Amino acid sequence: MDMSAPTLQTIQLVKQYQMGSLFVEALKGVDLSIQAGEFVAIMGPSGSGKSTLLHLMGGLDKPTSGEVILAGKPLSQLNDYELARIRRLKVGFVFQFYNLIPTLTAAENIALPLLIDGVPLRRYRERLDELLELVNLSDRAQHKPDQLSGGQQQRVAIARAFVNQPEIVLADEPTGNLDTRSGTAILELLQRSRAELGATIVIVTHDPRAASYAQRVIFLRDGKIAKTLGSEGGEVSLKNIMAEMEALEA
Amino acid sequence: MLAHFPWLLPLSIGLHNLSNRLVRTLLTILGIILGVAVVLAVDITNQSTLASIHLTLDRAVGKAELLIIPRGEAETIAGELAEWVQDVSGVDVAAPDVHMRVFLANEDLSTEALWSASGFQLGRRFELHGIDPELDPQVRLYYLESGRMPTGSRYEVVTTKKHAQENKLSIGDDLVLATINGVERLEIVGLLQDEGVAAINSGEVGFTSLLVAQEILDLGDEIHEISVRVDPEIASQPSKLADLKKEIELRLGERARPVYPAARGDMVPRMLNAYQIGLSFFSVIAVFVGAFLIYNTFSMNIVERTREIGMYRAIGMSRAQVLWMVLLEASLLGLIGASLGAFVGVWLSRGLLVVMRGFLAEASQFILVSRESLSKSLGIGIAVTLLSALLPALHAANISPLEALRVQSRSTQRIRPAIWLAGILMLFSGYSGLYYLKWRSQFMVMAGSTSIFMLLFGAVMILPLMVFILERSSRWLPRIVYGNEGAIGSANVRRSVSRTTLTIACLMVSLVMIIGIGTVTYTFEEDIQHWVNSALGGDVFVASTDTLQNSFTNQLLSVPGIAAISPTRYLEVSMPASFAERSESKRDHLVYTAIDPVAFRKIGDMVFTTGKSNPEANWQALEAERAIFISTVVASEYQLEPGENLSLLTRRGLQDFQVVAVTSDFSNQGYVITGTYDNLERWFIESGVDRFTIATTATSSSQAVAEEIESRFGERNNLEIQTAETIKTSVTSLMDQAFQLFDVLTLVGVVIGTLGVINTLTMNVIERQREIGALRSIGMTKFQVVKMVLAESLAMGMMGCLYGLGFGYLISKTFVYALNVLSSYDVDYLFTPQPYLVSALIAMLVSQVAAVGPSWRAVRQNIIEAIKHE
């Protein structure tokens, strides 16, 4: 793979929702490219299309027009089965509501993508231990989700997102449900994972503090990129982010 | 407005809930519909089954339950008695009958020529009946092929199609009878099919109106007998029928006496009684299943909304309001579901019965929806809905809002020990109610049904306890079949113990139905088949209306192809009143069957129920002076055991006969004892043969032998000749018909199981939308999701199968046991693997077929929608 090529690229991404005779245009042509190893935050007012964009990037949904190129593959060309495979092998998802399987233990939840892939677990024992270590849950490996706190559950979800060494990890408000301390721990975890595991991370967030962990912050408004901090625009700092947010919401 | 009427708030929220969660509401209503429909459908099917069995028996032995015949030496009774008996309460129809053998003359023979040329032998004997064309079809089965019944005092007749064809007659022609008074002409106005009355006298029979027959036969106002059809309620209860018979006997006094029709006896009411009891068990199961389906869906609905209810509580709704809200919803759903269910029930049963079209043709007139079964099913529908809403609602009202609002619902639920303890208690009382307690006879059926209900209930209640064990012993299967997804799927069954319990219970109940019905049917069939085979023994049977000389045996032996002959003589013998008192029916006469043991054993064998291990000793003992075998019926009616004595009135006074063995013999409705010719001659001073059982040589066909006997002796000795083969075929086909409708019940069982699984899985899938979405988002393919749902279902199927097979075995044994206790119809429990294999197959199949819809639902949903919100 050409190292200079972006890990993820969106080209004129448009997403329309039809509600009866009414069309809602959630994304109105988004061009975006994310390099390997980058940590990107997407911000914007509620309803600006953040989640929609994230879902399209992860191949959970298909755009109305435009293209998502993930690890060199245009997603629009893939069928349902191939999309599932891409999600399983190239993408890791983290959600606001953890979405763990309640019947499985923390360790089993982490290993779930491998399980789905049909990989015998014992081959991944080491990796599992490594991940449990990373998310600081080695002593909770055999706990079921309902025996874990929200922050712990989210850490399990993050470990699950990383288990397959994905090209990119997509997180939609991963701290939305957590208190500040747990939220900080999650963000530090994400950053550390990026450093240690060499992953690319995109998070959607409302929280300027969360966004400040990123190298680049992309602001959406009405389905379009309104501003970017980090690469071309200003520097990523809490102050700049808050100012931008205020400007957008005005 | 809501502010002024706080109680309206729950109502508005309740209604809102119903319309907002349309799918769930519809599923719940569906559950109620099914519950009500099942109760109704089984009730209707039961009634139709019983009607069909009645019909089958009527066809075989006639409709009349009682016959009024002349007393003593008299040949006729007064015609007015018919109207008189008709007025006795409990009698539905009293149809008078006169009958006589007459000779038919051909058109071209003058009467004189006929009489002079033939003496008696020229025409074949023809049986002419004089009947009331209105009443008689109610006591005998007339199947008119064409034309109509004779009317009033006109000289008209209906005869059989067979007779008409053989004699080249058709409607409009005259039937010419030669009587002592000369020639009579009756115009043929109708022809009968070869069934029902057309079987009388091998089809050589005609029916004219009573008046005409009385005139032709010069009988005045006298008649020969009255056929009595009684109230069906009485007909199916042997003791009531016996009471009615007694009453008629008292009233008639010296003028005539009532008897059970020879072919029918009081065995038929007892059989009907047994069937009715058997069917009432199925009704019990149906009520259980119906209640259970409703509870299942409704409580699931509430359990699922625990969080939501917690939220209402958190924002200040009171407990009473929560209860009120839930109950309002429940009554609304109950009302809608129950009324729709009634329609579906009627429609379902009709539909199922139509499948049995051949049968339906005649039985359809009996398929009515009785008001009782309608109100019963509706009542059950609404009551159970409210009840099954109340329990979880109370529970919901009592849970802390905190618990309810936890982000992640608990992965497993605790099982409340109260439930399974109650279950064990129920099992125990159901068991002891059946096996240990002695109920008075009028409570027996109710107690038996209640016990079975308790057993089922108990079995369901201890299920939560079994879920883990069952899951552990079943999990290998989905794992092998579906791999890793199988493991995830089968683990899901532990998620909601209550729901898994309900599904397994559904499967269990349906398997119990299949196994129970299968076993009972098999047991009955084998019982009858076994008896037929052993009773038949030989290949050809020759019976005569007049007792034949013993020497006729040698004449028969001259027919080629005969290997052995066993003669039998039937003699009605009486017992002293003191002895008759022992039986509930106070019956004082039995049939003494005289056999020649050596000849008998060359051809067939007795089925002994005592001394089975050493039949040789039984036979040896029979050779003794005044030794007899008694049938199982006699043994139970008169409480006799081997070694005890039976007193009989003989030509040499009252004598004690020693019982040496009990046999399974249902000839003469089981009122039969067997002894040797020697004892017959010594004590009853009788001889002769009523029936010959013939074994043919290996190389000759029984049909050919039968024909040869017919041509050599048939006409002259008025013989009736049958082959074992034709009898077996007709018995088998009768049985098949009677049991056919049980297959409908099996089908109902399958439907229940399927619906139970579909219901649960759909709920599961709906509830786990987010989870399935999450699995898809981390890369599970649609196919893998399908496999996961199928595996979950397979796990439940396997669990239901294990439990259902085990419990089905117990229940089917219990069924047969209860039948034996509750009716005076004795059958042995017989194990047959077939229903078990069928059940296992059905459980697996049902689990997979039922999972198709839900798994389709699971993969069809949009991932984003699924993971978006709570």
Ligand SMILES: Nc1ncnc2c1ncn2[C@@H]1O[C@H](COP(=O)(O)OP(=O)(O)OP(=O)(O)O)[C@@H](O)[C@H]1O
């Ligand atoms: N399934 C859908 N059908 C119709 N419209 C939709 C659907 N999903 C999203 N939308 C619309 O698309 C737009 C973008 O929604 P999206 O969920 O991407 O916003 P968001 O930026 O994630 O908002 P928030 O910060 O509140 O999560 C909104 O106007 C929303 O109403």
Ligand SMILES: [Mg+2]
């Ligand atoms: Mg969003």
